[in-house]
Amino acid sequence: MTDQRRCPDCGVDMERMDVQTTDGFKLHLVTNEPKRGLLGGIGMKETLAPSVYVCPECGLVRLYADRDEAD
Numbered sequence: 001m002t003d004q005r006r007c008p009d010c011g012v013d014m015e016r017m018d019v020q021t022t023d024g025f026k027l028h029l030v031t032n033e034p035k036r037g038l039l040g041g042i043g044m045k046e047t048l049a050p051s052v053y054v055c056p057e058c059g060l061v062r063l064y065a066d067r068d069e070a071d
């Protein structure tokens with residue numbers, strides 16, 4: 001899978017950016033899938049750190065959930 005994303009409207013490469021709250025915390029997506037192992041057994045859900053891509057032409061912002069398998 002390539003790291004490059006294209007704007008569906010402009011067809012140009014989108015720039016990857018980091019997203020943070022004003023408190024400096026990273027945004028996390030919580031999935032409906034239970035965490036693997038012990039934490040899943042107590043109801044913890046898998047979390048994902050989204051990748052943010054911004055179109056330099058029209059300013060469209062897209063979030064991609066990168067499912068890297070880092071435990």
Ligand SMILES: [Zn+2]
Pocket residue numbers: 007008009010011055056057058059060
């Ligand atoms: Zn665009």
